[in-house]
Amino acid sequence: MIGTSLCRWAISYCAVAIAWLLLAEGLMVAGFGFPNHDIGGPDTLVIVHMVCVGWLSMALCGALFQFVPVLVARPLYAERWTLPALALLTLGLTVLLAGFLALGGHFNGPAWLLPVGAVLLIAGFALVVVNLSMTLWSARPLPGPARFVAGGLACICVTTAFGGMFSLVLSGTAAGAQWPDLLISGVPIHAIAGLGGWLTFTAMGVSYRLLAMFMLAPDGDVRLGRLAWLAGITALAVGLVGGVLTFWRMTGLNLALLLAGPAALLSLAAYGRDVLGLYRTRKRRALELNTRMSLAALVSLAAAAILGAALLAIGFFQSHVGALAFLVAFGWLTGLVLANLYKIVPFLTWLETYGPVMGRMPTPRVQDLVAERRALKWFVVFFAGSWAATLMLLLDAALGFRVAVAAVMLATLGLSEEFIRARRLADVAEPLRLPTGAAMPHLLVSRN
Amino acid sequence: MTIDDDDLVARIRQALKVVIDPELGHNIVDLGFIYDVSVDDGVVHIIMTATTLGCPAAFFLKEGVASSACLVPGVESVDVTMTFEPPWQPSMISPGVRSSLGFAEVN
Structure with a gap:
């Protein structure tokens, strides 16, 4: 395969993402949510999910649909799934945010808004994950940057699973009542998997390839990115698996996070070293904006x-x-x-x-x-x-x-x-x- | 190849300069993307490369090379092969273009 085709809806994902970003920024300027309100309160959750799902995840999905095929030199598994995924993510986020607004007392909404929004979001992310995973699967053994994406895809599964359980707890369902401490123990796992695993780890992997391409820096060494990937995967595995296990026993979450922390810092340090190496060995001296x-x-x-x-x-x-x-x-x-x-x-x-x-x-x-x-x-x-x-x-x-x-x-x-x-x-x-x-x-x- | 074929190859190389790499902004001949041009009974064989395997621009570059070569008088048909062996290196860029792109010295 010499070249991948254009993803029809990648630009649409970017446009929808920017609209969510502007809306979130407008609300923050207006004083909605943290720091004027509780950091864990419903209003702050509106902002957090607008930024993390509406803006960052949408933009990342659009970029991945276009660039995962470039990373592995294989066509996207199912281009036709990209528009339904965009619709499910947009609808799911809208319903979820309505659920948070109702929870915050801004209007008298039904309790099912949060779980229904979560189910729609899970369905949307499932289409994204299966589509990208099958694309990666067809290209085994994976090149370095694609391994970061695979790790990120595993993390969005953890993030959405916890999000779905939170929605059951927050909406007061009988199923959610079985996990009264989930919000205390689970939020750090949800946030680490989302911000650290899905968004940061994936962005690190894609940036290895993009920075090398745009700076015309040699990135053929198979060792490039290996330490950052190994340390990052270790940090995520210890933090997430350890977090889930300790949640089960209701003890020791801090221990799992403390063990994951140094590995995460090592991963970031190795990533920084790699990026500096690419910068120093670049052939293109004058860098674009x-x-x-x-x-x-x-x-x-x-x-x-x-x-x-x-x-x-x-x-x-x-x-x-x-x-x-x-x-x-x-x-x-x-x-x-x-x-x-x-x-x-x-x-x-x-x-x-x-x-x-x-x-x-x-x-x-x-x-x-x-x-x-x-x-x-x-x-x-x-x-x-x-x-x-x-x-x-x-x-x-x-x-x-x-x-x-x-x-x-x-x-x-x-x-x-x-x-x-x-x-x-x-x-x-x-x-x-x-x-x-x-x-x-x-x-x-x-x-x- | 005959002298006429050599002349045709030269004209084809000149015609290919209308095709640019959109990212680097220079024509693909001076960038060193064209590995070989040969003529065999009016059939032109072109072996070319691109900067990145899997890049969406690679398909358009190949089509663009075929289209521009077809417009040269004397060309009956064109066969374009895209290869990534050997991989393209900045050292393949012609020296004048390399300096205008602000490239580091490459061996």
């Missing part, structure tokens, strides 16, 4: 690892876990996803528009679809806002947090406009913009 901003996101990941270890050491972890979670979700993951969307959107748009006429007419470059200098200021505002918002949370300055998130939202709006301009070919100079035979791409769906 997406790569530079990906490196800025990695700085956030390093900062999060240091902050987490420091908070644990001084005994402030529990009281400041919100700041750490925000830094991971925005400074690291959102920054990395936005940086990569800045390449993915114009690249897919280029392939869709100019690929079919290549060889017959002169075509522009991918870089001609974007204006890096204009976008740079939005990335600067985004990262400055994310880091400032983290600091405000550490200082318990709720108003300062809202102002900082307003800056993050402004940057997100600015970058959204850049993505739309790329889809509209607005920055491509004539006469290359629409050569004979090329068709203007649709905004929200690709022709494949």
Whole structure:
């Protein structure tokens, strides 16, 4: 197989994801949820699930449908499943959020909203996991980056399983009443599997390949990423399996997490070393904006690892876990996803528009679809806002947090406009913009 | 190959310069993607590569090479083979293009 085809709905996933991100940011600016309300309260759960499921997971799913086939040089197992999965995830999240709003007393909703929302989300993620797993299965033995994705897929199964059980407890069902302590013991497992396993571990794996491709750095050494993968898988296995076992016995969760912590730090350190190695050995000296901003996101990941270890050491972890979670979700993951969307959107748009006429007419470059200098200021505002918002949370300055998130939202709006301009070919100079035979791409769906 | 075939190969190589790698932004001939062009009784055989196995652009590059070669007068048919052996290296880029891309010195 020489090349994979375009995933028709990858752009749609990205568009839906950005809409959820903007909505979550708007609510935070308005003072909804943490830090104005309890970190474990229903309003905060609305924000957390908008960001983690609506934004990060949707964007990651769209990117994986396009790039897992590139990682393993095999076609996607079932392209036709991608749209039903998008519909199930969107509907499931909407119902789940309605359930949280009802739980918070914002309206008088039925108790079944949470479990029904969870079931729809589980169905959507099941379609994603089976589709990507079968694609990976066809390419055994897996190359290094794909192993991270396989680990991430296992973790989203754990995350959704716990989420489903939480929905039964929170909605007051008879089944949920059998696990009265689930919310106390299970939330760390749910969060670690989701943020650490599914989102971070998967993003690490994909970034190995993407950074090597964009920097033209040699990544053929089979040892590349091995330590980061082994230590990460060990950390996740000890944290999740140990967490589940201790949950069963209701003791020792902290021991499992303490054992997993050093392995997780080793994985992140090895990952940082590998990325620095790729950076040093790159053939392409002048890096494009997406790569530079990906490196800025990695700085956030390093900062999060240091902050987490420091908070644990001084005994402030529990009281400041919100700041750490925000830094991971925005400074690291959102920054990395936005940086990569800045390449993915114009690249897919280029392939869709100019690929079919290549060889017959002169075509522009991918870089001609974007204006890096204009976008740079939005990335600067985004990262400055994310880091400032983290600091405000550490200082318990709720108003300062809202102002900082307003800056993050402004940057997100600015970058959204850049993505739309790329889809509209607005920055491509004539006469290359629409050569004979090329068709203007649709905004929200690709022709494949 | 005859002198006429050599001339045809030269014209085909020139025609292939309309095909660019969208990511690197230069034509695939100067980037070193074209491993071989030969002519056999009017049938053109082209062996080419791309930067990444499995990349969605690889299919369009192959089609683009076939389309541009077909437009050259004297070409009856075109057979394009995409290979990743040997894998493409930045050292295959022509020196002028390499410096304009801001590439490090490669051996």
